[in-house]
Amino acid sequence: SPLKAPSLDLVERGRRGVWIGLPEAASIELICAEGPDWIGIDGQHGQAELSDLLGMVDAANVFGVPAIVRVPGHDAGWAGRVIDSGAQGIIFPTVEDGETAARLVSACRFAPRGNRSYGPTRRSPRYAKTVPGVRADDPLAILMVETRTGYENLDAILAAEPDGIFIGPYDLSLSLGVDFDALLVSDPDGILRDVAQRCADAGVAAGIYTGSIDLSLGPIGWGYSFMPITSDYSLLSTATRGVLADFERA
Numbered sequence: 001s002p003l004k005a006p007s008l009d010l011v012e013r014g015r016r017g018v019w020i021g022l023p024e025a026a027s028i029e030l031i032c033a034e035g036p037d038w039i040g041i042d043g044q045h046g047q048a049e050l051s052d053l054l055g056m057v058d059a060a061n062v063f064g065v066p067a068i069v070r071v072p073g074h075d076a077g078w079a080g081r082v083i084d085s086g087a088q089g090i091i092f093p094t095v096e097d098g099e100t101a102a103r104l105v106s107a108c109r110f111a112p113r114g115n116r117s118y119g120p121t122r123r124s125p126r127y128a129k130t131v132p133g134v135r136a137d138d139p140l141a142i143l144m145v146e147t148r149t150g151y152e153n154l155d156a157i158l159a160a161e162p163d164g165i166f167i168g169p170y171d172l173s174l175s176l177g178v179d180f181d182a183l184l185v186s187d188p189d190g191i192l193r194d195v196a197q198r199c200a201d202a203g204v205a206a207g208i209y210t211g212s213i214d215l216s217l218g219p220i221g222w223g224y225s226f227m228p229i230t231s232d233y234s235l236l237s238t239a240t241r242g243v244l245a246d247f248e249r250a
């Protein structure tokens with residue numbers, strides 16, 4: 001049966017995440033059989049459509065791996081459909097102010113704590129039903145901070161009480177005018193450290209996209225607790241490159 005809501009474990013101890021861009025349940029099965037802490041299905045820059053998600057989320061859940069879906073924008077209606085497909089969490093890109101943060105967190109929670117619409121229609125009666133109002137049945141609501149404006153409004157964003165903040169270093173490095181690797185390796189302006197500290201003070205988990213083990217070490221030391229350390233794209237290309245090089249050397 002599908003995973004119920006994810007406990008906060010995922011964001012508090014999710015250091016071994018895998019980012020997914022390919023709309024393939026079969027490759028998710030191969031990846032999740034190896035036991036990552038979670039997968040992040042990228043509905044913003046990846047290829048998955050809404051109709052792909054059911055099989056993708058279930059493929060992860062079969063192995064007990066929670067699936068978080070990054071939606072392409074701030075449409076609460078779409079987020080609702082993604083949550084109904086069974087995702088254990090939603091990542092909203094580029095949140096820059098408190099009002100937007102509150103609206104998006106609310107879209108993930110039923111009344112009285114939010115305004116997610118209740119339509120218990122999909123799951124077979126053999127599955128446990130989502131119970132509106134049971135906190136543990138809510139998907140994780142994760143908000144991305146990936147611009148200078150978002151950083152400047154971090155306190156207002158945290159006041160919306162998301163389950164996690166997720167830093168997007170590609171967009172953030174563009175917005176700040178700093179190099180991507182430099183940002184992740186040395187955090188030259190102290191912004192990543194400051195976000196982690198303020199999240200900790202607010203009792204909100206801090207995550208960050210890193211995509212590699214090397215680039216995760218700095219953020220882990222600064223207090224980031226959840227991150228994708230690789231991706232399906234990267235696994236396929238690095239493994240293929242390695243095999244081709246090995247063949248030449250053999």
Ligand code: 3PY
Pocket residue numbers: 146167168169170171172209
């Ligand atoms: C970014 O780095 O901007 C991201 O959105 C990572 O997924």
Ligand code: MG
Pocket residue numbers: 093146168170171
């Ligand atoms: Mg981004």
